[in-house]
Amino acid sequence: MLTKLIAPYATISEDFYERLIFSPLQQALGGQTWRRIDRQLRDYEYYAGKQHVNPATGQLVTAKEMPRPPELDYDPIRFPTNYFKSFIDKKARWLMGGQHGINVPTPQEPTPEQAKVAASYESLLYQLWRENKMRTSLTKAARDYLIARRVVCKIVFDTNTGKLRWVWRPDTEFVPVYSDEDMTLLIGGHFVSEREEDGRTLIRKESFTLEGGACYYEDAEYTTDLKRYRTITEKASMGIDFLPLVVFAVPGLSGEEMDTSEIEAMRAVTDRLNAMNEDAADSLKFEMFAMTALLNVPAGTAEKVQIAPGAVIEVVGGMGGTEAKPDVKRIEGTFSWSAAFDGQYSRLKAALHEITSLPNVVPQELNFGGLNGDALHVLFQSIIQETEEHWLEWQDGLQELHEKSIRYLKARLDRAVFAYDKSVVRSINDYTNEIKFVLPLPDNRKSLVELLTEETASGFESIAGAMRRLGVENVAAKKQEIAGETAERRAETDPYQGGNGSV
Structure with missing residues (x-):
């Protein structure tokens, strides 16, 4: 990330990205991009635990970096509860x-060749998922998707291994270029990052652009004054007619690039919860260590007071010969604010659950024998509905990723090092595919099997359809395996099939 360039958030001029990235023929969105990355980096730092604002600089800092306010005679307790990170991780x-x-x-009635191609295509996609560790990668990408409100996947062909790699990058490194006629049509993309070399900062820019129906790639490094320092890859055609990029963005309003309202609301509530917890910790400290009041005592008596168990102080006489008698008192506090604190804290925490749609349910409280699948869906209805809305975006994105990956492999069939079956890649002409998303609820497989058994017996569902709903990988191969085992058992027991009892 451009942390060293942008972390002091307002240090880069708004035309920085325009001069670095956009040619005169392209739409200049430098100022907008600069503000977007500035906001995203703040959210990433907030997620990492920098949830306090230094009043002198206006920057996000950790709790221990907060200076003492000049009007206080003590160091107030500072710490982040970081509900922000907790809720982001849970939603991911x-x-x-x-x-x-x-x-x-x-x-519906495929030919043997169609069934074979579909099974091979599905097996190839599963192979790509395994090679790219998609279960882990998707969870990580979902965090970036929720924090920055957009994440990008770059398709890369590794010439050394002949394998296709899906490289997920945070949106803070990505600058999209959209068509003037259609602001939803991506016609280019640039990845910008920085590194240190011999005491100098170098800016790397990878560019993918569609020009004349072909995708061009260029990779170079620049110094901070935007002079080219090193050319890594000269600008050249990639031999494909599409961008090897797939963008996943949080759905928002029509015409809106990304929806940031949830992040802003979460940060506002988390700030208040942090402040309440810190105030409560300070209050508890003052309540536990009561103030000692010395009334009408000679000057310098307070300096003789010992803070220790069983400490004793002797006070003689009054002040200036007056009749007032000296007195020593302990001013104890009362926790009269605790009920109001608990109520306000619970309301804010409930608001955080409401904003994120996460259920405000503690599993330990469900101690009445468990819940069936229908009851769980009712209990988690809000988060399920929101999750399914996000899945619409991920469904389209992953389908695009799969199609572009196969088309990319077709363009690399002439490579000597190629890790996949070339005949299978050549045979795929229909790129249709579906993602079967599964909720992370307790496995209710037994109930689902019973339901599917009834549906197939009644003729409402096919065996293949039931297998797909159960998440079976490569349905055609599984059906063939089952048919083979059934034929073997029949041969063992049928005397007319050449078994032991044949005549």
Whole structure:
């Protein structure tokens, strides 16, 4: 990330990205991009625990970096509860924590060749998922998706291994370029990052652009004054007619690039919860260590007071010969604010659950014998509905990723090092595929099997359809395996099939 360039958030001029990235023929969105990355980096730092604002600089800092306010005579307690990170992680697990699967549909009555191609296509997609560790990668990408409100996947062909790699990058490194006629049509993309070399900062820019129906790639490094320092890859055609990029963005309003309202609301509530916890800790400290009041005592008596168990102080006489008698008192506090604190804290915490749609339920409280699948869906209805809305975006994105990956492999069939079956890649002409998303709820497989058994017996569902709903990988191969085992058992018991009892 451009942490060293942008972390002091307002240090880069708004035309920085325009001069670095955009040619005169492209739409200049430098100022907008600069503000977007500035906001995203703040959210990433907030997620990492920097949840206090230094009043002198206006920057986000950790709790221990906060200076003492000049009007206080003590160091106030500072610490982040970081509910922000906790809720982001929980939502990411809701999105991608299930055992998701892939299905390549076939016509209702497919020919043997169509069934074979579909099964091979599905197996190839599962192979790509395994090679790219998609279960782990999707959960990580979901966190970036929720924090920055957008994440990008770059398709890369590794010439050394002949394998296809899906490289997930945070949106803070990505600058999209959209068509003037259609602001939803991506016609270019740039990845910008920085590194240190011999005491100098170098800016790397990878560019993917569609020009004349072909995708061009260029990779170079620049100094901070925007002079080219090193050319890594000269600008050249990639031999494909599409961008090897897939963008996943949080759905918002029509015409809105990304929806940031949830993040802003979460941060506002988390700030208040942090402040309440810190105030409560300070209050508890003052309540536990009561103030000692010395009334009408000679000057310098307070300096003789010992703070220790069983400490004793002797006070003689009054002040200035007056009749006032000296007195020593302990001013004890009362926790009269605790009920109001608990109520306000609970309301704010409930608001955080309401904003994120996460259920405000503690599993230990469900101690009445468990819940069936229908009851769980009712209990988690809000988060399920929101998750399914996000899945619409991920469904389209992953389908695009799969199609572009196969088309990319077709463009690399002439490579000597190629890790996949070339005949299978050549045979795929229909790129249709579906993602079978699964909620991260307790496995209710037994009930589902019973339901599917009744549906297939009644003729409402096919065996293949039931297998797909159960998440079976490569349905055609599984059906063939079952048919083979059934034939073997029949041969063992049928005397007319050449078994032991043949005549």
